[in-house]
Amino acid sequence: MNSALFTWPVRVYYEDTDAQGVVYYANYFRFTERARTEWLRSLGVDQSRMLDESRRIFVVTSVAADFVMPAHFNDELIVTAALGRLARASFDIEQRVHRESLEGTLLFRCSVRVALLDADKLKPQRIPKDLFEG
Amino acid sequence: MNSALFTWPVRVYYEDTDAQGVVYYANYFRFTERARTEWLRSLGVDQSRMLDESRRIFVVTSVAADFVMPAHFNDELIVTAALGRLARASFDIEQRVHRESLEGTLLFRCSVRVALLDADKLKPQRIPKDLFEG
Amino acid sequence: MNSALFTWPVRVYYEDTDAQGVVYYANYFRFTERARTEWLRSLGVDQSRMLDESRRIFVVTSVAADFVMPAHFNDELIVTAALGRLARASFDIEQRVHRESLEGTLLFRCSVRVALLDADKLKPQRIPKDLFEG
Amino acid sequence: MNSALFTWPVRVYYEDTDAQGVVYYANYFRFTERARTEWLRSLGVDQSRMLDESRRIFVVTSVAADFVMPAHFNDELIVTAALGRLARASFDIEQRVHRESLEGTLLFRCSVRVALLDADKLKPQRIPKDLFEG
Numbered sequence: 390m391n392s393a394l395f396t397w398p399v400r401v402y403y404e405d406t407d408a409q410g411v412v413y414y415a416n417y418f419r420f421t422e423r424a425r426t427e428w429l430r431s432l433g434v435d436q437s438r439m440l441d442e443s444r445r446i447f448v449v450t451s452v453a454a455d456f457v458m459p460a461h462f463n464d465e466l467i468v469t470a471a472l473g474r475l476a477r478a479s480f481d482i483e484q485r486v487h488r489e490s491l492e493g494t495l496l497f498r499c500s501v502r503v504a505l506l507d508a509d510k511l512k513p514q515r516i517p518k519d520l521f522e523g
Numbered sequence: 524m525n526s527a528l529f530t531w532p533v534r535v536y537y538e539d540t541d542a543q544g545v546v547y548y549a550n551y552f553r554f555t556e557r558a559r560t561e562w563l564r565s566l567g568v569d570q571s572r573m574l575d576e577s578r579r580i581f582v583v584t585s586v587a588a589d590f591v592m593p594a595h596f597n598d599e600l601i602v603t604a605a606l607g608r609l610a611r612a613s614f615d616i617e618q619r620v621h622r623e624s625l626e627g628t629l630l631f632r633c634s635v636r637v638a639l640l641d642a643d644k645l646k647p648q649r650i651p652k653d654l655f656e657g
Numbered sequence: 658m659n660s661a662l663f664t665w666p667v668r669v670y671y672e673d674t675d676a677q678g679v680v681y682y683a684n685y686f687r688f689t690e691r692a693r694t695e696w697l698r699s700l701g702v703d704q705s706r707m708l709d710e711s712r713r714i715f716v717v718t719s720v721a722a723d724f725v726m727p728a729h730f731n732d733e734l735i736v737t738a739a740l741g742r743l744a745r746a747s748f749d750i751e752q753r754v755h756r757e758s759l760e761g762t763l764l765f766r767c768s769v770r771v772a773l774l775d776a777d778k779l780k781p782q783r784i785p786k787d788l789f790e791g
Numbered sequence: 792m793n794s795a796l797f798t799w800p801v802r803v804y805y806e807d808t809d810a811q812g813v814v815y816y817a818n819y820f821r822f823t824e825r826a827r828t829e830w831l832r833s834l835g836v837d838q839s840r841m842l843d844e845s846r847r848i849f850v851v852t853s854v855a856a857d858f859v860m861p862a863h864f865n866d867e868l869i870v871t872a873a874l875g876r877l878a879r880a881s882f883d884i885e886q887r888v889h890r891e892s893l894e895g896t897l898l899f900r901c902s903v904r905v906a907l908l909d910a911d912k913l914k915p916q917r918i919p920k921d922l923f924e925g
Contacts, residue, residue, distance in 0.1 A: 403829055404547055404821045408540035408596040409708075409776070415538065415686035419806045422683070426804055437865040441678075449682045453721040459779070460541040463839040471745045508677070511727070538687045543842075543910070548851045550821035553672045556817070560670055571731040574811075583816045585671055593913070597705040633851040642811070645861070672815055674806035674865040683806065731811040 395431060395470040396491065397424035401460055411459035412487070417497045418452070423482045424468035425501070428482075430522065444508040450479065454499035458488075465489055472521055478513035479504040480521075524583035529565060529604040530625065531634035535594055537641040545593035551631045552586070555618045556600035564617075566654065578642040584613065592622075599623055600630070606655055612647035614637070614655075663699060663738040664759065665692035669728055679727035685765045686720070689752045692736035693769070696750075700788065712776040718747065722767035725758075729740035733757055734764070739787055747772040748789075797833060797872040798893065799826035804863055813861035817903065819899045820854070823886045826870035827903070830884075834893035846910040852881065860890075867891055868898070874923055879914035881906040881922075 399420045407413040428434065429447070439445050443489055460466055466486050473481035486497040505514040533554045544636040563570065563581070573579050594600055600620050607615035613636055618629040639648040667688045675681040697704065697715070707713050728734055734754050741749035747770055754765040773782040801822045809815040831838065831849070841847050862868055868888050875883035881904055888899040907916040 400825075402821070402825050403543065404549065404824065406542035407537040408544045409537065409714055409716075410541070410542045410544075413538055415683045415690070418683035418686065418803070422806065423802075423804050435865070437863070446618040448677075450726055451721075451723045452682075453719075455719045462841070463737075463837070483682055502695055534691075536687070536691050538690065543848055543850075549817045552817035552820065553670070553871075556672065558666075569731070571729070580811055582811075585855075585857045586816075587853075589853045590851055594748050595705070599701070606849070654838055671809040671811065672817065674810035675805040676810070676812045677805065678810045678812075680805055 394491075395424065395428040396436070397468045397470070399423060399466045399468055401462055401464045401466065403462060405460075409459075409521075410466075411461055414456055417454070417456070417486060417499070417504075420466065420468050420486060421470075421497075421499060421501065422449075424470045424484065425482055428470040435521065438506060445514055446506055446508045447503050448506050448511075449501055450504045451502045452499055454497065456497055458494055458496045459487065460486070460496050467491060467493070472498065475516070477515055477519065482517060484499050493498045527605070528625075529558065529562040531561045531602045533557060533602055533620075535598045535600065537596060539594075540596050543593075545595055546598075548590055551620060551633070553587065554576055554600065554602050554620060555604075555631075555633060555635065556583075558604045559616055559637075562604040566611070568654070574642060579648055580640055580642045581637050582640050583635055584638045585636045586633055588631065590631055590650045591647060592628055592630045594620070594622065594630050599644075601625055601627070607634065609650070609655065610624070611649055614650060661739070662759075663692065663696040665695045665736045665738070667691060667693065667734045667736055667754075669730055669732045669734065671730060673728075674730050677727075679729055680732075680746075682724055685722070685724070685754060685767070687743045688754060689765075689767060689769065690717075690735065692738045692752065693750055693771070696738040702788065708776060714774055715771050715790055716774050716779075717769055718772045719770045720767055724765055726757065726762055726764045728754070728764050735759055735761070741768065743784070743789065745783055747782050748784060795873070796893075797826065797871070799829045799870045801825060801868045801870055801888075803864055803866045803868065805864060807862075808864050810898050811861075813863055814866075816858055819856070819858070819888060819901070822868065822870050822888060823872075823899075823901060823903065824851075826872045827884055827888060827905070828915040830872040834924065842910060846911045847916055848908055850908050850913075852906045853904045854901055856899065858897055858899055860898045861867055862888070862890065862898050869893060869895070875902065877918070877923065879917055882918060 405416045469485045471483050473483045482501045487493040539550045603619045607617045616635045621627040673684045737753045741751045750769045755761040807818045871887045873885050875885045884903045889895040
């Protein structure tokens with residue numbers, strides 16, 4: 390199983406910040422989803438083909454997150470993604486956001502449970518066996 | 524033709540602001556779309572039924588906008604909508620955003636061209652004759 | 658202590674949805690923040706005065722959330738807020754999102770930890786004793 | 792004057808799309824602002840230093856935009872930025888969004904007027920003479 394650490398850079402623009410001068414809390418979930426999408430792409434998963442060809446979608450079913458330190462306008466962030474628990478119809482992704490590099494200040498961390506569903510009936514689907522295998 | 528002024532209140536939350544301490548410029552287009560949706564609803568147009576039953580969607584094809592004065596966190600805004608030019612397959616909506624009331628400071632104004640399209644082929648559709656008639 | 662259930666209506670607009678046809682997962686955190694803001698306002702807390710006059714801000718430090726069922730474009734939602742654990746410098750808010758009414762389908766639930774901070778040094782501040790007292 | 796074409800890639804994620812299955816119209820203004828920010832950075836302008844050190848901000852004062860064709864989830868976009876009219880206290884930026892490359896389908900184009908303001912009094916400031924000179 391490939392549980393290597395995936396990383397994805399995110400630049401903070403004005404759109405991401407709020408009047409407290411920092412990244413708006415809900416937007417960390419946009420950043421972490423970008424990293425999850427790119428992580429899946431790196432594993433060969435094309436979510437738009439999945440939807441068009443087999444009507445299957447990945448859906449977030451739960452999150453638990455800690456907002457450790459604020460990110461600011463113009464910050465360059467590194468978002469990580471690593472596979473956690475893998476079950477029959479869902480898996481957990483462990484993610485962190487650091488400033489500048491993996492050695493930089495930890496700003497945010499979360500655990501995200503993702504299920505594979507049929508796009509029409511929203512029924513759970515079995516995760517393909519080889520999804521996370523090199 | 525009913526070109527009376529429609530108004531819709533919008534409260535500014537942190538999600539709408541940016542690190543300059545004011546409403547992020549693109550978010551005025553979210554506010555004006557909320558008012559357009561409610562204005563269409565007040566005219567008896569249910570966009571989700573339109574899509575489900577006749578596969579027709581309203582689509583913005585152009586905007587021209589002036590950012591006059593900034594709105595701030597916690598401001599109560601009034602967004603207006605009034606029909607401008609009405610053509611065969613599109614219409615223009617004239618919109619403004621004021622602080623607190625129609626007599627309050629003008630913050631934003633825009634003209635928005637909306638087309639009626641077939642949702643699948645994106646072909647222009649004729650605007651129903653009675654859409655804007657009381 | 659006032660732990661009565663606060664409710665706030667939210668209409669789903671196109672801005673809130675994504676190409677899966679449902680509300681984008683991070684946007685539930687925008688909806689719940691609107692309800693928290695209005696709940697605080699109902700308790701007499703004006704967050705913009707707090708910031709301007711005493712340089713204090715409320716900050717989300719952690720969330721745990723379950724995405725139970727999807728909300729769709731045009732849905733009318735009811736968002737709840739109720740005080741959970743109250744500590745010296747933070748408190749928990751328990752929130753739910755239902756479709757149409759409190760009796761409607763449960764779509765989302767979360768527990769949100771909020772800290773009171775000094776806006777400049779980000780140091781925890783003691784929660785005023787009378788904040789949640791009728 | 793350096794009016795060469797600046798380009799910046801943008802990937803479309805679920806956060807950018809809406810229930811019509813395409814990029815939500817207001818989000819093109821997020822994409823074009825990312826390109827403007829990076830274009831300014833390429834000219835040596837650091838907007839966070841500008842704010843911290845000289846209390847000056849760039850502010851959009853007007854936009855005119857055409858939504859030509861829709862972008863979809865997962866599309867790779869190219870956003871352009873080029874200097875248009877340059878005045879004493881403002882300048883115009885001409886921007887386009889293409890699918891995949893400059894030769895790809897034109898999806899969006901806009902003209903954006905940007906003013907340089909004092910961040911506190913919001914008074915217009917003279918654009919530095921050498922801002923757009925190589």
